[in-house]
Amino acid sequence: MGLASVNTASEGMQLCIFDLRRGQQEGQELDKILFFFPADLPFATQLSVIGLSEGLITFTRIFSPDAACEVIEAERHSHVFYEAESDIWMVMVVDKSKESKAACQVDALRKVLKEVHSLFVLFHGTMRSMLEKETSGGLIRSHLYPFITDYLSDFLIGRKLQLPSFHDCLMERGTVQMLTVGREAAIEVQSLVKVLECSAGTTSCYSLVLFQDLLVSTTLSPDDTISLFTYAVLRLTPHALSSGATSWSYLQRTNAGSQVPALSTITNSGSVSDNIYRSRDASLDQENNCQVKRPLHHNRWFRGNDGFLASDIWGTDNGSQTSVTPIVYLQLTEERMYLCAYQHKSLTIILLVPVSSILNGEQGLSLVKQQVLENASLKMLMVEEKLSKGWGGENAYHVSGYRYLLVDDERVSRASPPAKVMTLAKESLLALSKLREEVNLEKKRAKCSSSEVNCDKELEICVRAKNGAWVIARTSRGKELYMVLEKASETLLYAADSVEKFSNRYCSGVFSLD
């Protein structure tokens, strides 16, 4: 039964991870494969996918030594490549359905690969370090399988994987969405952050403050912020905890109805694959298998009585009966941090405390938590109240007449609410999706051809599509604006004027001409 559902689910997609440094001898090719979804595909098929990928990586390096194969586009499939770590490649093979044939969002799919990799690194460290720790590959395989299948289950709608398509061209994966706060609230938040970080008693802790599914404040590096924000929105925020509620964040696409079968599918398939991998990796023993943690496992976080979020994913502490606090890795420093999350109504606060600064594990951490509650709970109440008052609701960032996506420095984005985007005609979305591809190419070209670090492309494209909609892209000073105006009048000047107005009002004039 489980197997059958996997097959249905994976019809449209294959995902593999392989290490080019492994299995270079004939007969050992299987050793390259670190992950393959669906796992029940015959090895010969798996190897053929990897063989083609590897062949093209080698081939393209003849001409493009610095940037090897990124995508193979065939009539019926797209192969999207991402070199996650040096010589470790992730390749996603997507079936082109009739609908999406016109516009396969290669860049969006690559961002999916990038996202799952950065989440994996957040909880497990780099794949390479894991491979170095345990050279047979058994350890990493046993970790990758449940991790990625848990991640993919978020894309399941019913029994089908809904990967990013042209419908999603007004959103940007791998960015954070910020809450706009008033001056007063900003000062409150600032002082809360100060208090929080002092509570831990060390100077090197970091915090992340979210309101609903939006980021309010961060003291982490941009990359770590994106990973942690992504995780929080997927599993920690109030929406994520009460999986019955519908979220308006693009990260949470699953609805309550689909989650249960999705989960069972994945769990079952997980055990199937475990068997497969176990038969291949004799070294991987039962004990090892039990230690595999599944940070993306659904419905495993809950709010404790003290307001802190807890999960049994990492097991329970033998002495105190409390659940074990997860540890995450920071990308730049590779520092190990305890992840403590506190929630009050819509406010979620994530505090990262260096493992090295806590001497006696969970006991030490509970002291820190206590400290936080004592020093900051009042401030948290106040901040939550202030933010709630200023919060305009789900459609807070809807601008009537416009369907837009605003990306700042490829890290922060704001967009029309998905429900509003859904009102657009398919033609408009297809046109924008195509336009975004063009812009991505121009951006890439600007990056490649310019030796300067700062090579922001200035670009303005306004297209009047066949259906009469205006589809617009602007890039300026590292900011990008994409827009669909369906009800605008016929003239280019009117459309340009609309962009100008929007720019002046919501982008502090970045895209204005004067």
Next chain:
Amino acid sequence: MSSSDSSSSSASDDPNPKLKPQPLESQFQSSLTLEDSDGVARTDDASVAEQQQEQQDEGSGNGSVDGVVNVEDNGHRDSSDREEGIGSGEARDGDGGSGGGGGVVWRRANSEVELEVEAPASPSSSGYAGGRGSSGASSASRADDASEEDEIEVVGNDDGGAVGAPDSQAEWTPGKRHVDEDDASISWRKRKKHFFILSNSGKPIYSRYGDEHKLAGFSATLQAIISFVENGGDRVKYVKAGMHQVVFLVKGPIYLVCISCTEEPFESLVAQLELVYGQMILILTKSLNRCFEKNPKFDMTPLLGGTDVVFSALIHSFSWNPAAFLHAYACLPLPYATRQAAGAILQDVADSGVLFALLMCKHRVGTSLKVISLVGAQKASLHPDDMLLLGNFIMSSESFRQVTSESFSPICLPRYNPMAFLHAYVHYFDADTYLILLTTRSDAFYHLKDCRIRIETVLLKSNVLSEVQRSTLDGGMRVEDLSVDLQQHTGSTSRVEDKPHTETPERIRESSLVGLGGPAGLWHFLYRSVYLDQYVSSEFSSPINTHRQQKRLYRAYQKLYVSMHSKGIGPHKTQFRRDENYVLLCWVTPDFELYAAFDPLADKALAIKTCNKVCQWVKDVENEIFLLGASPFSW
């Protein structure tokens, strides 16, 4: 070399063209292998060539559906083929191209390049389309490496500063370069745009750079990629890596691959591969597929021997000839009456059993061929792509280009009938103006010769040829002539109206508020008439006056074209695009498409107004810049 020149130029005087080996086309080289099989070719090739011979004949049979072929022709043609084949055989044996005999024309055109160092003062150094260029053969070939056609990726290469004058295309030398390279050479790997033709067994047929034989291993790799994906029940379209794109096109037993880092969109590159394939069909017809059916290991290279120059000229044209992406042809601007006169006599000829009659000219230095007039027999229509390929074939082949000579050669029009050969009678009236008469009959030489004489008489009498010369000198529409006040222009381009040219500089000054060029910062435009399958392009004006800038503008147009016509969702209606180089405006309607380039600082509202004016201007002068009412074209 000069002996071949003299022999070919004397062709017109020859009483018996059947015995005259003058116009050697590669098709004959198939018969050459037949004759020569003990010497040059392998035995299996010979047998295949024999089959091909038959197929070609069958092909002509197919042609009879459309035209007038009688069965005797085949035998007749066969014998002439064979004789000519012997001639070319000599040429091929005379390795190095120094061989005498009248039949070396093909080979000579090619060897001119290969032997450029030894024979710098070749009598035909005027070379390719850019014959008027000041550079002789030797300097042209030296400039070769600097010429951006061979560009190796270098940072900043794309940017202006090119020393080239507007006619810098004259530096381009036809034929294959860098034969010493192969896939192990760094320089080869860094070439910006590779084209490969190979067979489905992985045998190399053509490579733009490098020696095909040395690229056998590389060719096999390409074949492996294609067949690997094919074995999975799929078909590979392209692969991207960094700024590189590898584009694949499978045409039966023929695989075509382009590897490029020119940032041209996939759609453009695949269209270019289609044209390269079409060029091959034009030379050999599609019946070559059967050779592969009979023998998968069939080696096609002998059949295409000497045609490198045709392919490289075609590939070169992809970066400056808008016809290649617009799928339209351009006309030479002429007074309406003049074109009418030319059309009338062509029509006269067409009624007497000529399938197509085309009067063409090379318009200004290095730019594309332009049509003076053309006429087709009843219901026969000529696709713009076929015209591009035919024009390229004729202009790139030295053998056709001998003024006052006449050539008779089998060619195939891939869009018209890919299976059958037609016969082309080609005659140059002067260095730039030539006549092509196409027929399905291989014995029609004398008839066509008579037709040509009739046409020539009429053209001379009605001053068409002198008008043509004047027009090529004067050039076409100039953005500077688009005055802010349109009134004075109605009815004529300034050129045709003999407006004094001294006026132009003043206009430039007037309109130079934003950059140079026309009003509102207009630098250039392309206008494509959808129904006529024709386009008109303005003359390049400042600041688009170097070859590099022109090529960049063409690439930008090409990108815009693809963006507007994107598959599944297109065509879009309008597009405005501003980047650091231009403001581009595009407007697509069921009747026409306008592509205009402005100064990047141009004002939007003014640019739109200017586009409207351009459209009005084109409509006002359309009976001078377009060939109208060519009824066979209404298809």
